[in-house]
Amino acid sequence: MNLQLGTLEEMILIILLMKEETYGVEIAKEYKNQLSQTISLPAIHVVLKRLEKKGFVESRLGEPTPERGGKGKRLYRATNKGYETAQELQHRRNEIWKTIPKLNFSLA
Numbered sequence: 001m002n003l004q005l006g007t008l009e010e011m012i013l014i015i016l017l018m019k020e021e022t023y024g025v026e027i028a029k030e031y032k033n034q035l036s037q038t039i040s041l042p043a044i045h046v047v048l049k050r051l052e053k054k055g056f057v058e059s060r061l062g063e064p065t066p067e068r069g070g071k072g073k074r075l076y077r078a079t080n081k082g083y084e085t086a087q088e089l090q091h092r093r094n095e096i097w098k099t100i101p102k103l104n105f106s107l108a
Contacts, residue, residue: 016078023073056082
C-alpha cells in the first residue's frame with residue numbers, strides 16, 4: 001500500500017473521515033478546532049485536489065443555493081482507500097512508538 005502522504009494531507013484526510021461529507025470552510029473550522037491552528041481555504045483546496053487525485057477522497061457538486069448566487073458547494077468525502085490508508089499510517093505510527101525505550105525523560 002502506498003502510504004506517501006504529507007502531514008497536512010493526513011490531517012485533512014482524518015478530518016474528512018470524521019464527517020460523512022463536508023466542504024472547505026467546515027474543514028478549516030475543524031482544523032482550527034482540532035489543532036488550534038488556522039489554515040487558508042486555498043491550502044485546503046490544493047490538498048483536497050491532491051487527495052482526490054490519489055483516490056483517497058471523492059467530491060461532488062452540491063445543490064445550488066441562493067446565498068451562493070446559485071452556485072453549489074463542492075462537497076468532499078473520504079473513500080475506502082483513504083480510510084484504509086489512514087488506518088495503516090496510524091498502525092505503523094503505533095508500532096514505531098512501541099520501539100521507543102521507556103527511559104526516564106525529565107520534564108524539568
